[in-house]
Amino acid sequence: MPETRSAVPLPELCARMRSFIDDSVIPAEPILVNEDGPAHVAIAELRARAMKLGLWALGHPAELGGGGVPFLDFVHLNEIIGRSEFGQLAVGSVSMQDTLMLHKHGTPEQRQRWIPPLVSGEFLPSVGLTEPDAAGSDPTLIETRADLDGDTWIINGHKWFTTGVQDAGYCSVFARTEPDTAPRHERISAIIVPTDTPGFEIVRSIPTMGHDPSDHYEVRLTDVRVPAANLLGERGKGFAVAQDRLGPGRIFHCMRWLGQAQRAYELMCARANTRYTHGSLLAEKGEVHRYIAESAAQIHAARLMTLDAARAMDAGEDARVRIGLVKFWGARMLHDVVDRAIQIHGALGLTADTPLERMYRQARYARIYDGPDEVHRMSTARRLLRDPEAAPWR
Numbered sequence: 001m002p003e004t005r006s007a008v009p010l011p012e013l014c015a016r017m018r019s020f021i022d023d024s025v026i027p028a029e030p031i032l033v034n035e036d037g038p039a040h041v042a043i044a045e046l047r048a049r050a051m052k053l054g055l056w057a058l059g060h061p062a063e064l065g066g067g068g069v070p071f072l073d074f075v076h077l078n079e080i081i082g083r084s085e086f087g088q089l090a091v092g093s094v095s096m097q098d099t100l101m102l103h104k105h106g107t108p109e110q111r112q113r114w115i116p117p118l119v120s121g122e123f124l125p126s127v128g129l130t131e132p133d134a135a136g137s138d139p140t141l142i143e144t145r146a147d148l149d150g151d152t153w154i155i156n157g158h159k160w161f162t163t164g165v166q167d168a169g170y171c172s173v174f175a176r177t178e179p180d181t182a183p184r185h186e187r188i189s190a191i192i193v194p195t196d197t198p199g200f201e202i203v204r205s206i207p208t209m210g211h212d213p214s215d216h217y218e219v220r221l222t223d224v225r226v227p228a229a230n231l232l233g234e235r236g237k238g239f240a241v242a243q244d245r246l247g248p249g250r251i252f253h254c255m256r257w258l259g260q261a262q263r264a265y266e267l268m269c270a271r272a273n274t275r276y277t278h279g280s281l282l283a284e285k286g287e288v289h290r291y292i293a294e295s296a297a298q299i300h301a302a303r304l305m306t307l308d309a310a311r312a313m314d315a316g317e318d319a320r321v322r323i324g325l326v327k328f329w330g331a332r333m334l335h336d337v338v339d340r341a342i343q344i345h346g347a348l349g350l351t352a353d354t355p356l357e358r359m360y361r362q363a364r365y366a367r368i369y370d371g372p373d374e375v376h377r378m379s380t381a382r383r384l385l386r387d388p389e390a391a392p393w394r
Contacts, residue, residue, distance in 0.1 A: 082256025324380035
């Protein structure tokens, strides 16, 4: 297992992580993107190397078998991990949100059964929240139902964009368990469903923006029966369980986006300094100067906003406004920076010869998952209108 936070200073951990991501994970990306047999071998080798280097599961609490790195310190590490879209798989941080959710809301039996294999990387978690026939931005509209029959939940429903479920040991399924007369945000419950349960059917990998297969899956649940003890958290409190998972997850997303944007920025600068056209290097042209300066400003602003939101969360403050702001601002920043990097690369930027075309697709996803930009702007604006003093500079 990795060394604990007390054993290794944060700057040293960051240096180790940067070396591992840049020297081991990024060079393996041409293999990892194919998602075939060699990719599985490559990711297994990377995980073994991360464990040997003391970089595995650093953000997971030490009492759960992780590295015990404090939340705010791990935010800095996650920025480095995000330089590669495969970084979180290689260092075991991909299961962190779900591990923390289980640790907070799970029963002792649930924690004992599921947390050790999550932290060790034996399998991954997945979440069944989004549905094709209900607006994913409003979880209160979930149509999947779970009915209690004695000591058994019977679940029927249709989920999609259930990320990573093909490699998951279980899926946290969010289903309607309470009558329509219950308060709107108290009708949904979270239930742990092992993926080998009869009636739990992985229908297909959903082709998305050139990713075919992708790691986003469509799932049908037909008379899926699991013990009543598989309820995660309190009955009818699934909305609160989901928010506890999504809150820190949004910070982690934003930090990984910074890593992606910084890498795109570096590629953009390298291209501008070496590409000659129309009598001079791109680096000597005014429009390119604008691209570089605006990208640097956006990255820096998003980084400061993200660190401020993480600091507020770590201090136990109400960080909802800060998280809402940085979620849509960070997603836009990532999209803009990668877009400029592609523009400077010209036709090369549209090919798979650089990571930019995959980064661009990921950047477009960022403006939708974990809540679309519009919802975060709306909810944040409403909070600020109710209480202008909630602005983060107050």
